[in-house]
Amino acid sequence: VRSTKQQTSTKGEGYLSRMALNDNKAGMEGLDRDKINKIIMESSKGSKFYENELKKEHQVNQRIEKMMLQKAHITEQQLKTAQAQVEMTASELEKSRDLSRVIVHVDMDAFYAAVEMRDCPDLKDKPMAVGSMSMLSTSNYHARKYGVRAAMPGFIAKKLCPHLVIVPCNFDKYKSVSNEIREIFADYDPQFQPVSLDEAYLDFTEHLELRISWPEASRTHRYSSWKQPEHQQESEAKEGFSPVLFEDSPSSSQSLSNSQTADATGKTTEVFGTSVEEAVREMRFRIEQKTMLTASAGIAPNMMLAKVCSDKNKPNGQYRLASNREAVMDFIQNLPVRKVYCILVQKNHKWSSVHPFKMRTCNCVATRFRFSVLFLCAGFRHREGERKDAECSRHQ
């Protein structure tokens, strides 16, 4: 597969395949996928774009045919050599497996759309999307029920949902909100890695080591009335509380999570525990109080898994994958390859390389390739390496 060098693959999955894979997305329950695909096809037909996509798809098919021909000529000996290589790589990866870090992936829910809805309550119960007639950046959950989603041209979205409201992008606004949430991220990991305006990877490992001995006051956060501008200074002042001053063992209240102090007026503050889940819940709480926007998070021993996890309980939820081999393997079993398909092949050959084998789940890939160590791909490995370098220079 790797040696098939023709540069004929489509951009990403390709338009047509993408539609066929229009599954498994939040907000897609109870919607008629066939009908949606039909409308998309009819809207696309005859356009230059569509012709191009067809051409690319054809090229990919030819490439696959070629690969299948090559496959017929593979000898027993070659197979054995390849097998041995795979086993070797597998055992190397197995040895280098590191489950000691706690990585969190945070992703704002329908970010651009959520910002626009926050600032214009009229949009609240309407299907809306952010972008233009040519291209949408994202859509709110209401619009997703009609099959309207990110990276879809606006005019097609209008056909799927005639009442759709399309709001133009306000990047400056999104940038300033992004800065607000990044300030919170920095409290948990000063070296956090932003992916885009609304998404970042955080290494919680160190925060958790310190947090275990934090007093309750440092883990208490105030509900915002969303009217007083000073609410953010409030929480920052608390965060600035030095944990080093409280090195005695965690107090008895430490294990009691989710306790709330009540006022005459009701809840005004919330106390968070010292566990990962509590720390992440706290971070999401602070984001919501500060920006009126919700975020979802995934907690796992590496970036790739964290990313997949953050999708699991979206919107406004979080999911933690335990840090042991068994849990990870279990999690991987029935995961659609689509979510992590970069695991097997070179990054930019991934889709056209895995696709012809028609494998849906990771388990299927593992069986076919007798390959059991599949949860850190080159792309993420690169970024994780980057992070370690950054950390080294920080310590020096």
Next chain:
DNA sequence: ATACATACC
């Protein structure tokens, strides 16, 4: 070293 291709949001 450069141009071109691909990926991600």
Next chain:
DNA sequence: TACTGGTATGTAT
């Protein structure tokens, strides 16, 4: 009418 644009990495020559 209309199928992104900014930024990164990877590959070929």
